[in-house]
Amino acid sequence: DIQMTQSPSTLSASVGDRVTITCRASQNINSWLAWHQQKPGKAPKLLIYKASSLESGVPSRFSGSGSGTEFTLTISSLQPDDFATYYCQQYNGYLLSFGGGTKVEV
Amino acid sequence: QVQLVESGGGVVQPGGSLRLSCAASGFAFSAYDMYWVRQAPGKGLEWVAVVSYDGRSKYYSESVRGRSTISRDNSRSTLYLQMVSLRDADTAVYYCARRNYLDWWGQGTLVTVSS
Numbered sequence: 001d002i003q004m005t006q007s008p009s010t011l012s013a014s015v016g017d018r019v020t021i022t023c024r025a026s027q028n029i030n031s032w033l034a035w036h037q038q039k040p041g042k043a044p045k046l047l048i049y050k051a052s053s054l055e056s057g058v059p060s061r062f063s064g065s066g067s068g069t070e071f072t073l074t075i076s077s078l079q080p081d082d083f084a085t086y087y088c089q090q091y092n093g094y095l096l097s098f099g100g101g102t103k104v105e106v
Numbered sequence: 107q108v109q110l111v112e113s114g115g116g117v118v119q120p121g122g123s124l125r126l127s128c129a130a131s132g133f134a135f136s137a138y139d140m141y142w143v144r145q146a147p148g149k150g151l152e153w154v155a156v157v158s159y160d161g162r163s164k165y166y167s168e169s170v171r172g173r174s175t176i177s178r179d180n181s182r183s184t185l186y187l188q189m190v191s192l193r194d195a196d197t198a199v200y201y202c203a204r205r206n207y208l209d210w211w212g213q214g215t216l217v218t219v220s221s
Contacts, residue, residue, distance in 0.1 A: 043211040091206035096153035
């Protein structure tokens with residue numbers, strides 16, 4: 001099974017900050033990586049797929065990069081609506097796995 | 107508009123069983139692999155099971171393998187998850203989601219295993 005390691009687990013930031021979250025896979029997953037945002041009591045929402053492709057309707061301040069085993073999600077200028085928990089997810093095959101999550105808080 | 111609506115959650119005793127449903131609309135259901143993902147209270151996301159678009163291929167996480175059956179009815183655009191021998195650790199919100207990068211999620215249904 002592919003293990004996904006996310007860091008940090010918690011991130012304190014302010015509106016306007018540039019925020020970077022890292023995700024590492026235990027083996028090569030090429031670019032088969034997605035990022036999801038989840039707010040309390042809500043279902044997750046897809047932000048990025050195939051490591052760097054922005055899902056339709058997602059603001060351009062979100063971007064993803066990386067391939068192989070190292071990936072990053074960047075929020076260029078944090079907005080009030082962005083305080084949430086973020087998860088990376090690999091899909092190199094049918095069996096999926098998630099990172100442990102990064103909570104972005106004030 | 108794509109919609110996924112889960113149902114069937116509730117309170118069940120340890121050792122009991124439950125069948126979850128996910129009604130899909132707004133897209134060609136029979137063309138997509140479908141997934142179940144769960145989230146225990148205060149915890150992260152955990153993949154549970156997948157069924158291929160035609161129902162022929164099915165895979166399960168180690169935590170539910172042997173106790174769960176994923177299935178689909180393409181004529182009804184509905185996904186199912188049958189769970190038996192439920193344990194406390196199965197307490198979670200269960201989400202259905204579309205395709206391998208989970209581009210659409212349902213709102214989730216809460217399963218509570220408790221005596």
